[in-house]
Amino acid sequence: MNKRERWFNEGAPLLRQVMERIGLADRLPSDDPYYACPCCLYAFSLEAVAAQNLTIEHVPPEALDGKGMLLTCKRCNNDAGRDFDSHAQLRAEFYNMLAGKGTKRPLRAVFEAGDTRVNGVAQSTGNGWFLEGVPKQNHPAMLDAHESELRAASESGETAGIKFTVKARFSSKHADVSWVRSAYLAAFSALGWSYILQPALNPIREQIKPGSLATLPPIIGFNPSYDADLRQIMIVEKPEELSSVVVRIGHYTVFLPDPWGTQTLDQLAASISGLWDEAGKVPFNLNGKIVPWPTKPMYALDTLTP
Numbered sequence: 001m002n003k004r005e006r007w008f009n010e011g012a013p014l015l016r017q018v019m020e021r022i023g024l025a026d027r028l029p030s031d032d033p034y035y036a037c038p039c040c041l042y043a044f045s046l047e048a049v050a051a052q053n054l055t056i057e058h059v060p061p062e063a064l065d066g067k068g069m070l071l072t073c074k075r076c077n078n079d080a081g082r083d084f085d086s087h088a089q090l091r092a093e094f095y096n097m098l099a100g101k102g103t104k105r106p107l108r109a110v111f112e113a114g115d116t117r118v119n120g121v122a123q124s125t126g127n128g129w130f131l132e133g134v135p136k137q138n139h140p141a142m143l144d145a146h147e148s149e150l151r152a153a154s155e156s157g158e159t160a161g162i163k164f165t166v167k168a169r170f171s172s173k174h175a176d177v178s179w180v181r182s183a184y185l186a187a188f189s190a191l192g193w194s195y196i197l198q199p200a201l202n203p204i205r206e207q208i209k210p211g212s213l214a215t216l217p218p219i220i221g222f223n224p225s226y227d228a229d230l231r232q233i234m235i236v237e238k239p240e241e242l243s244s245v246v247v248r249i250g251h252y253t254v255f256l257p258d259p260w261g262t263q264t265l266d267q268l269a270a271s272i273s274g275l276w277d278e279a280g281k282v283p284f285n286l287n288g289k290i291v292p293w294p295t296k297p298m299y300a301l302d303t304l305t306p
């Protein structure tokens with residue numbers, strides 16, 4: 001049995017149990033086993049595994065060093081890659097470049113020397129930058145002129161007129177949605193169906209839908225001093241007004257509604273909004289239960305209740 005089949009078989013009976021407990025079992029198409037995509041809540045039968053319509057999703061996205069954690073439907077997985085994850089990836093590369101850390105792929109850049117401008121790509125190796133003009137994007141005469149300017153500058157030691165500007169086109173709002181989506185998927189894997197099927201999680205699913213307007217309330221913060229490998233889920237109990245599930249993935253901290261439905265996402269966002277400092281760091285102490293970071297769906301809350 002492959003991993004996807006195993007994850008389907010582990011998740012389907014728990015989904016039915018939870019649907020029965022909350023009185024929604026009649027929403028499942030038949031008595032056969034079904035696994036719902038945690039993003040769109042569409043219920044898939046076992047055939048969807050063989051047909052590759054349920055796919056392994058990486059949390060965070062694979063390009064951001066994520067690991068395969070759960071099943072989502074192929075459409076949600078692909079659409080999120082295009083609509084959100086691509087922005088998160090480009091933003092990460094851009095920040096790494098600024099911080100002088102190594103980048104995985106080249107970013108578009110403009111190089112200037114004297115009066116010449118050349119379009120090309122720049123990549124950070126961690127020890128310096130690798131800059132290259134892309135011939136196709138430039139008039140050959142301009143490339144030649146640029147090269148002579150560079151040569152003249154290196155001979156005279158007069159390098160003030162030489163600079164390069166990185167052109168990274170990403171939307172920070174859409175990049176944020178990518179991290180919120182990863183946080184939601186990690187919380188689902190850790191806690192299970194009973195957690196995501198409460199009404200308080202509906203607005204999160206609205207945000208992570210393909211084509212979302214990405215008008216997130218302020219539930220995400222960024223702290224560059226956190227280790228990029230940090231992975232943590234905490235069910236916050238204190239302070240009470242911050243009762244929530246907090247997911248930390250590297251530099252990002254995301255607040256999600258708590259498992260008991262004590263407050264809506266907007267109420268939670270209102271409690272948090274005054275507390276972020278200017279840099280989006282969380283300057284306050286949170287107390288609660290740490291939930292182990294899932295490497296596969298664990299369904300901790302589904303398996304607790306009889």
Ligand SMILES: [Zn+2]
Nearest residue numbers: 037040073076
């Ligand atoms: Zn889906």
